[in-house]
Amino acid sequence: MTYSNPRAALSQYKQSSLQTEVSAASPHRLIQMLMGGVLEKIATARGHMERGDTQEKGRNIGWAISIISSLHQSLDFEQGGEIAGNLEALYDYMIRQLTQANLSNSIEKLDEVADLMRDIKAGWDEIPASYHHRTANSAGASYVTA
Template sequence: MYAMAAMKQYQSVNIQAQVSDATPHRLIQMLMEGGLTRLAQARGAMERGDIALKGTLIGKTVGIVNGLRQGLDLSAGGEVATNLDRLYVYMNTRLTEANVRNDISILDEVSNLLREVKSGWDGIAQ
């Protein structure tokens, strides 16, 4: 039990250090990575029938997608920012549906969408 608590503490400190040193570009990458991780964990929880954990993880993913959405500059980002905003709204709508319907295929759909956006973001030179 102590080892698990120590590991969680280490991970927390490690993430805090990464965030404090990260560029804005890297912060967005970290959010996307976190979203993909939570989606995979939610999928596992759904497969195991762990309803409470599934809901918590989907909720965290919704929060991450909202964070990505808040980071958009709609006035300067033009059509790309507008399209991303709409995509993020769609993702959150689908996440809510996945939670209510207990539908793994919807989680996979959102994961694929987020992975595609991340791929484009990763391709942007800093």
């Protein structure tokens, strides 16, 4: 079998693979994927910023903001208490920094948000598997259910 457009075939394969991974993922894994998505979009935006591609830079920063907004909206303040409140403030700050990075073409602000997200993700990745199924967890996320 040959393809006239190998990039299109690869893109279709990646999309299908991602849909399969999402449908089979635990709630804990979904959050890991979202955090990884933020990091990917920031890295892509950084590359576009360095090349002066304003449209794609803005599109990728917007996508990162959208993912962070989803993480923010899924916080469970009743279960998460102070940690959820701290994450809310951090997510708000990250969104503001990304907005400023977009407006001012600031690689430093992109890097700052990427560093913050890597720190959050590292903490999330360290949660033992035995806690992945619990409704209440250290991040106060309502998306982690039994």
